[in-house]
Amino acid sequence: NAGVTQTPKFQVLKTGQSMTLQCAQDMNHNSMYWYRQDPGMGLRLIYYSASEGTTDKGEVPNGYNVSRLNKREFSLRLESAAPSQTSVYFCASSEALRASGINGELFFGEGSRLTVL
Amino acid sequence: AQSVSQHNHHVILSEAASLELGCNYSYGGTVNLFWYVQYPGQHLQLLLKYFSGDPLVKGIKGFEAEFIKSKFSFNLRKPSVQWSDTAEYFCAVGSGAAGNKLTFGGGTRVLVKP
Numbered sequence: 001n002a003g004v005t006q007t008p009k010f011q012v013l014k015t016g017q018s019m020t021l022q023c024a025q026d027m028n029h030n031s032m033y034w035y036r037q038d039p040g041m042g043l044r045l046i047y048y049s050a051s052e053g054t055t056d057k058g059e060v061p062n063g064y065n066v067s068r069l070n071k072r073e074f075s076l077r078l079e080s081a082a083p084s085q086t087s088v089y090f091c092a093s094s095e096a097l098r099a100s101g102i103n104g105e106l107f108f109g110e111g112s113r114l115t116v117l
Numbered sequence: 118a119q120s121v122s123q124h125n126h127h128v129i130l131s132e133a134a135s136l137e138l139g140c141n142y143s144y145g146g147t148v149n150l151f152w153y154v155q156y157p158g159q160h161l162q163l164l165l166k167y168f169s170g171d172p173l174v175k176g177i178k179g180f181e182a183e184f185i186k187s188k189f190s191f192n193l194r195k196p197s198v199q200w201s202d203t204a205e206y207f208c209a210v211g212s213g214a215a216g217n218k219l220t221f222g223g224g225t226r227v228l229v230k231p
Contacts, residue, residue, distance in 0.1 A: 031217060040126065042207055042221035043161075050215075058218075059118075090160065094217040100168045104149060104216055108161040 002026050004109035006091050012115045013081045021076040021112050023091030030096045032074035033058075033106065034066060036087040043090065049074055050097040081116045088113050119144035121210050123222035130198055131230050138193040138225050140208030149216040150191040151209040152182055155224075161207065167191065168216075178202070200231045 004025045013019055025032065030051045035043040035058075045058030047066040055066050063085060065077045074093075078085055089112045095103040124139040142148065152164040165176025172184040182193045191208060205226050209219040 033218070035221075040223050042121075042123075042223045043209075043219075044221070045218065048218055059220075097215050097217055100149060100216055104166060104168055104211075105151075105163050106153075106161075106217060106219060108153075110160045 004091055004093055004107050006109035006112050008112060009110065010113050012117065014117050015082060017081050018077065018079050019081065021089055022073070023075065023109060024073045025093040026072065027093060027107065029093035031094045032068065033092040034074070034076045035090045035092065036060065037090060038087050046076065083116045086114060086116045119210055119212060119220050121208055121220050121222035123208055123225050125225045126223065127226045129228045129230065132200055133197050136195045136198045136227065138206055140191045140193065140222055142189050142191070142210040144210060144212055146212060149211040150184060151219065152176065152193050153207045153209060154204045155207065156204045198229045200229050203227060203229045
């Protein structure tokens with residue numbers, strides 16, 4: 001089982017460049033999420049998609065855009081990268097936004113390490 | 118907005134020592150509570166979760182956590198750690214209406230010395 005797959009795993013950008021992080025899940029999950037991980041700050045939610053066709057801002061959405069291409073795929077775009085966006089980005093998925101009990105869990109990808117010079 | 122606090126940023130232990138990591142959250146309503154672990158170079162994995170019922174939750178690898186509603190706490194424990202428990206541990210909280218849109222604590226790095 002692939003689970004949640006992210007590409008690329010590593011990327012170096014110059015300030016002002018754009019790029020898209022790709023994420024796909026094969027678990028037929030309805031909800032998908034993008035988090036960034038910074039030392040001492042844990043994971044912070046950038047955007048999420050409760051279901052196909054919907055996206056919503058999380059805690060730190062500025063400088064990012066997302067697209068929920070279909071049920072499987074959820075991409076994160078940096079239109080004009082800034083050094084403050086140097087981070088490790090994690091995509092995650094869950095059965096549904098409100099799933100609980102046995103179905104209540106986020107499944108994470110392996111992360112994408114982005115450096116903006 | 119809800120917030121999650123993990124009081125210890127770094128913990129160093131010897132093998133066989135007991136581990137307890139603190140987690141407090143601020144949210145007055147129904148919450149879903151999680152502990153995730155990130156081993157070096159790997160993605161986050163679920164250790165255990167609490168949605169309802171018995172406030173003492175047992176997870177994988179001998180970990181357990183206790184939900185104390187009156188203290189807004191969900192502390193993680195393991196009676197006897199192993200070198201392989203070296204990792205970063207994250208507490209996370211989801212509010213009842215959007216239970217899987219999680220707010221994470223800052224993480225605790227645990228180093229277990231052999």
